[in-house]
Amino acid sequence: MTNTHKTVHTLLIHILLISLFPLKITTSPKTEGYALVKWKNTLIPPLPPSLSSWSLNNLCTNWYSITCDNTTNTTVSDINLSGLNLIGTLSQLSFASLPNLTNLNLSGNNLGGSIPFTICTLSKLTFLDMDSNLFEGMLPYKLEKLKELQYLSLWSNNLNEIGNLKKMRILFFYQNQLSGFIPMEIENMKEIKELDLSRNQLCGPIPVEIGKLKEVTMLGLSQNQFFGPIPPEIGNIKKLRQLYLYQNQLSGLIPVEIGSLKDMV
Numbered sequence: 001m002t003n004t005h006k007t008v009h010t011l012l013i014h015i016l017l018i019s020l021f022p023l024k025i026t027t028s029p030k031t032e033g034y035a036l037v038k039w040k041n042t043l044i045p046p047l048p049p050s051l052s053s054w055s056l057n058n059l060c061t062n063w064y065s066i067t068c069d070n071t072t073n074t075t076v077s078d079i080n081l082s083g084l085n086l087i088g089t090l091s092q093l094s095f096a097s098l099p100n101l102t103n104l105n106l107s108g109n110n111l112g113g114s115i116p117f118t119i120c121t122l123s124k125l126t127f128l129d130m131d132s133n134l135f136e137g138m139l140p141y142k143l144e145k146l147k148e149l150q151y152l153s154l155w156s157n158n159l160n161e162i163g164n165l166k167k168m169r170i171l172f173f174y175q176n177q178l179s180g181f182i183p184m185e186i187e188n189m190k191e192i193k194e195l196d197l198s199r200n201q202l203c204g205p206i207p208v209e210i211g212k213l214k215e216v217t218m219l220g221l222s223q224n225q226f227f228g229p230i231p232p233e234i235g236n237i238k239k240l241r242q243l244y245l246y247q248n249q250l251s252g253l254i255p256v257e258i259g260s261l262k263d264m265v
């Protein structure tokens with residue numbers, strides 16, 4: 001065969017193969033287990049002995065830290081790897097292979113790098129806990145597409161941007177690298193109940209828009225570089241119970257509106 005013929009021939013075989021096996025991700029305990037083992041093998045040893053239970057079989061029966069869904073018991077719903085001192089990144093974790101995951105807890109490890117945008121394929125994710133790690137950079141912008149996500153704990157990392165999180169109810173972002181003015185996206189978080197941005201490098205005045213967060217019960221802005229007066233609009237947040245403003249350069253008096261908040265402790 002000539003070279004051209006060879007190329008055309010190979011191309012045809014490729015097209016044939018692609019049409020026979022459409023690129024569709026199907027789940028089964030096998031593909032989910034495979035994705036997790038593949039990721040485990042990218043972590044820097046020594047790994048905790050408990051993770052030797054991650055073999056390719058028995059995903060829902062005896063894998064350490066893995067819980068399967070409570071109806072069919074065949075697909076992963078919970079992963080709790082908190083406090084294991086795992087070292088590595090998430091770049092090789094195929095989130096698309098874990099479509100039924102609702103709870104992911106990676107808190108208290110030494111995982112770093114960026115938070116991959118593929119995490120946005122976890123459409124059922126409700127609780128995401130990645131605090132006390134070394135994650136850096138910005139949050140994936142499409143995180144707002146995760147309609148079920150209500151709880152996002154990212155305190156003590158090196159993250160520098162929040163992105164758009166309209167549906168969030170609980171957001172722990174203290175002890176990160178946020179800088180500049182308070183992110184304007186905050187104003188869109190209409191359902192937020194607990195928001196902690198303490199211990200970052202935020203500066204500027206506290207924006208009056210903060211008063212639009214009607215559901216907030218806890219607001220942490222301490223240990224930043226905010227300056228100027230405390231906006232009286234904070235008094236509009238009737239459900240506010242805990243407000244942390246210490247260690248800033250705020251000036252002026254505490255607005256009387258804040259004193260009138262009934263539930264303040």
Ligand SMILES: *[C@@H]1O[C@H](CO)[C@@H](O)[C@H](O)[C@H]1NC(C)=O
Binds near residue numbers: 060069073
């Ligand atoms: C899932 O199946 C395993 C093995 O049969 C069992 O140990 C476990 O308790 C089951 N979990 C649920 C939630 O039914």
Ligand SMILES: *[C@@H]1O[C@H](CO)[C@@H](O)[C@H](O)[C@H]1NC(C)=O
Binds near residue numbers: 070071102
């Ligand atoms: C099963 O899990 C779902 C979602 O986490 C929960 O709402 C439901 O109450 C659970 N059912 C049982 C029987 O535990």
Ligand SMILES: *[C@@H]1O[C@H](CO)[C@@H](O)[C@H](O)[C@H]1NC(C)=O
Binds near residue numbers: 080081082083105
């Ligand atoms: C997650 O794992 C940690 C450490 O093993 C344990 O203390 C904690 O209770 C677990 N949380 C859940 C919800 O199972």
Ligand SMILES: *[C@@H]1O[C@H](CO)[C@@H](O)[C@H](O)[C@H]1NC(C)=O
Binds near residue numbers: 069071072075100
């Ligand atoms: C898990 O996710 C797949 C793909 O979205 C879906 O077809 C399947 O019904 C889900 N299983 C359960 C038990 O929710």
Ligand SMILES: *[C@@H]1O[C@H](CO)[C@@H](O)[C@H](O)[C@H]1NC(C)=O
Binds near residue numbers: 082107128
């Ligand atoms: C994650 O695990 C830590 C440590 O066990 C625990 O304090 C935290 O509440 C867990 N997060 C969630 C969302 O369950």
